[in-house]
Amino acid sequence: MVRNLFSLYPDNFISSEAVMSDASLIKATIDLNAKGHHSGYLTAPCPNNESAWGVIKIPITSIKNGDGPTLLLTAGVHGDEYEGPVVLSQLAQLLSHQHIRGQIIIIPTLNPNASLAATRLSPIDHLDMNRSFPGNAHGSITNKITHFVSTELLPKVEYVIDFHSGGRSLEFLPVIIMHDLENNEQREKTFSALKNFGGQFGLILEEIDCVGMFDTYCETNGKIFLTTELSGGCNVNVDSVKTAKSGLRRFLLGVESLTNHDALKEWKSIEEVKTQIFEVPNQRFYLHAEHHGVFEPLVKLGEDVEVNQTIGFMHNLSRVNHDSIPLKSDAKGIIIAKRALAQSVPGDCLFVIGKNYECD
Ligand SMILES: [Zn+2]
Numbered sequence: 194m195v196r197n198l199f200s201l202y203p204d205n206f207i208s209s210e211a212v213m214s215d216a217s218l219i220k221a222t223i224d225l226n227a228k229g230h231h232s233g234y235l236t237a238p239c240p241n242n243e244s245a246w247g248v249i250k251i252p253i254t255s256i257k258n259g260d261g262p263t264l265l266l267t268a269g270v271h272g273d274e275y276e277g278p279v280v281l282s283q284l285a286q287l288l289s290h291q292h293i294r295g296q297i298i299i300i301p302t303l304n305p306n307a308s309l310a311a312t313r314l315s316p317i318d319h320l321d322m323n324r325s326f327p328g329n330a331h332g333s334i335t336n337k338i339t340h341f342v343s344t345e346l347l348p349k350v351e352y353v354i355d356f357h358s359g360g361r362s363l364e365f366l367p368v369i370i371m372h373d374l375e376n377n378e379q380r381e382k383t384f385s386a387l388k389n390f391g392g393q394f395g396l397i398l399e400e401i402d403c404v405g406m407f408d409t410y411c412e413t414n415g416k417i418f419l420t421t422e423l424s425g426g427c428n429v430n431v432d433s434v435k436t437a438k439s440g441l442r443r444f445l446l447g448v449e450s451l452t453n454h455d456a457l458k459e460w461k462s463i464e465e466v467k468t469q470i471f472e473v474p475n476q477r478f479y480l481h482a483e484h485h486g487v488f489e490p491l492v493k494l495g496e497d498v499e500v501n502q503t504i505g506f507m508h509n510l511s512r513v514n515h516d517s518i519p520l521k522s523d524a525k526g527i528i529i530a531k532r533a534l535a536q537s538v539p540g541d542c543l544f545v546i547g548k549n550y551e552c553d
Pocket residue numbers: 270271274357358360
């Protein structure tokens with residue numbers, strides 16, 4: 194009965210087969226297999242009370258020129274992180290297909306409604322996009338988008354860089370990040386990609402919750418995957434934008450995707466620095482709040498800390514006769530990230546500490 198009903202509609206309507214199958218309902222307005230530079234949108238059906246038959250339009254650029262490395266560059270998975278979107282939207286404008294070989298697919302704001310709302314989670318379905326992979330063709334909007342990325346874009350590429358920042362609640366040193374992978378060959382390739390991207394700080398990170406992450410889905414599907422944390426606090430940081438631009442330029446040259454050295458020459462960093470690599474090997478390197486209160490950090494990003502050092506206080510401002518609670522470091526290393534907001538509740542991440550990574 195459903196089939197008969199849908200068969201009344203012309204071809205540009207979603208077919209009954211699409212509804213029955215796992216095919217994505219998101220469509221690209223550009224041909225992702227075409228040679229040249231093409232910019233358009235992914236259109237994702239998302240009607241609401243103010244917009245019957247409405248869609249979400251996600252800007253996308255594909256730059257393709259013959260054989261060569263294939264890359265997917267994404268940002269704006271979390272809507273309160275802006276350095277990545279700024280850098281990738283400029284990249285899409287600056288690069289011509291004559292500057293590259295292979296293919297670069299660029300999506301500067303994968304979660305546009307969250308970016309407009311300046312929120313980490315989607316304001317539509319309240320999901321965290323970076324915990325919603327591989328998605329579902331017929332799920333809520335976040336799941337529809339992640340499903341499209343998983344099924345339609347990832348099979349086309351070898352490399353993925355997903356740009357993040359600390360968002361509203363965290364501030365980071367600008368770091369390029371990989372995970373400690375079990376597959377040796379993939380680990381070596383990813384580590385060399387990380388060194389190739391370079392910048393002042395690299396990080397090998399143990400995630401608190403890797404299930405549903407874009408990172409994990411890419412890695413388990415054999416991709417060479419890197420991510421970043423570029424400052425935070427919901428703004429656009431000058432140094433982080435420079436780090437992202439110079440690192441991306443080095444990366445594209447290193448994998449021989451970018452063949453024209455003049456194309457992004459204004460992104461070249463004035464002084465090349467040796468990358469200091471740190472690791473966050475386990476949960477001891479995260480310090481989470483145990484009490485409600487106002488968080489006072491005593492150390493800055495990049496500062497060295499020792500085990501048992503008091504690195505902050507949690508103050509209860511409603512009870513002046515009550516001692517403030519010292520926050521002790523459980524690990525030796527440097528401050529990679531700290532909470533950007535003062536008001537805190539139990540469970541908030543206050544510090545992330547990085548340990549010097551011994552290269553073998
Ligand atoms: Zn993020």
